[in-house]
Amino acid sequence: MSGFEIPVTITGHLGQDPKFYSKDGSASAVRVSVAFTPREFDRRRGDWVQRPTVWHDVVAFGQLADNVHASLRKGDPVIVVGKLRDNSYTRESRQEGGEDILVRRTDLRADYVGLDLNRATVAVTKNRRPEPQADEQADQPAQEAQTTG
Template sequence: MQASSVTVVGHLAADPVFRRTDTGLEITRFRIGSTPSRFDRATRQWVDQPTSWWNVSCFRALAANAAASLRRGDRVLVVGRPSVRDWTREDGRTGTSADIEAESIGHDLAWGTTSFSRVVRSERVDLPVQGEVDAMDDRIAAEIAAERERELADLEAQDAGEVVARA
């Protein structure tokens, strides 16, 4: 079964948050707000529609590059796998979150210019043998799942106005 993909254009609500896990997995998270507008013929003006907020996560090289390239207020295009999550807090409050696991991210060049610098990868890479790859994939998958749970808890706390600090 093929996964769905969405493209969302919007502005970063804050600088991206980058972290490297104990196993070396790089993760960057940020929120974007996407506000569509429509032309009102009666007033002959553009009218903003409600803003949709998306929690974006990206991993590995995309995470490192996004953290180095993006800043609060940047208008970006994000392509990735969407998911919608219902959540319940300990106090009984409930809500829904719209998330994207990004596959591609870029600046919207209709709003400004950017300078591209290709990342140079080392030519020699020591690849693990297949058994090590399987074990590594399992560890990374478990780490991504645990990080998503921490991310969801942080976002829910932020939505409630709580200050979240993580080491």
């Protein structure tokens, strides 16, 4: 099924700890649910009214997935920037001769995930860059000699 992609930014709280997925130790992914409960001021009542909670399924890949899994826990306030994508599928009918059923779903493919600093503080630990390979280190002095001579 052809899908759509819409850039969005959401805020909310994690509904559970991030669920981490990895195939053979290679490409990693993490899935989280982000809850947002809108509040509006009702002028007639002169009070704030809470609306029903809206849940968003969020998925992240690679280094972002690793960082989300290592850093965030249930209840943490987050800001997510990414693309809302069509994740719909067709399920075969459970009745013989019945029509297949279109299940409409979306998920948010995260490009960025951060702690919402309006609601929490954080201590930053930067990712370490991988060390150069042995053959890359051997090339560095030769390259430096060429540029200085």
